Amino acid sequence: MPQEDTAFAQFYARHVDTVYRVCYIRMKNQADAEDLTQETFLRAMKEPQLWEDDAHGRAWLIVTASNLCKNALRHWFRASRQEVEDWDQAMGCVQAPPDAQESEVLSAVMKLPDQYKTVIYLFYYEGYSSTEIAQILGKKESTVRSLLHRGRKQLSQTLGGEPDAESGRRSS
Template identity: 35%
Template sequence: MSPSSLRSEEFMAYAMDAWADTVYRIALSHTRSVPDAEDITQDVFVRLLKSTLAFEDDDHLKAWLISATLNCCREMHRTTQRRKTSPVAELPDTRAAPPADEGLFSKVGAVWNAFGSLPPNMRSAMHLRYVEGYSAEEIADMARCRPSTVRSWLFRARKKIKASLEGKDAL
């Protein structure tokens, strides 16, 4: 690809300023790993740089970035599942909730752990609905599924989180 076919520096700076945090948050909610989320964020913006798609408006660009992020998360999940590696050393579980005596922080940690235990499709739907503010129809367009499927994911995710927080097994 020649340098002339790449997007302008101004466009890339605008896109990164406007939506890098959103891309990073989605990637982090999927991977629960800061380095992986950073890698995915970088990959998404490299894809944007190389893309020749003409965007109609900011909403179209944001939807494209979110779809690209979800695709990168799926790709990373697929490649890590196929790759057979053994850990070099046991690492501490950084996802554990803070000690119970820390009040609000322990509740936030419990919610974060419950959210992290959801399957990727439910985690994406929950993030896009409740953090980014998208409707079920908009999420369905991004996830390439039916709105009723998204509503089912949201319902089941809320049920699983509630059961997890109450200390019960869900579904």
């Protein structure tokens, strides 16, 4: 295998799960998520400079996948989306949460509006900071913090708990 093919294969292996999850939370079905993951990596094949810089490459993949999902959702044949009930099973590449409470939280996150779901997902599940999310999404950092705050508030209302003032976590 030529060196260029090996570099892309390693890049793909490092990031395919992240891209798939981003597509899946937006598209809400496996076939579309797989198609858009493939399309994202086809575009990445044309950008060899991405393969070397992991942080930039990962951010580029997330933005590209998100944009492809937005475009697909706007298309006329995507007028109705089927809701998924069991997100743990549906996101098979993700390790299932160890308890029912975490599963309930993941389901609640998946039901958030896209603007909140994306920032909550990137912050809590992918580990990006609000500054990094702002750069990835091309938004102001204050906007990202506001979206995180509103998303947490909506999650808290959905899950029936009041957020702690300091941590933003649900009180028991």
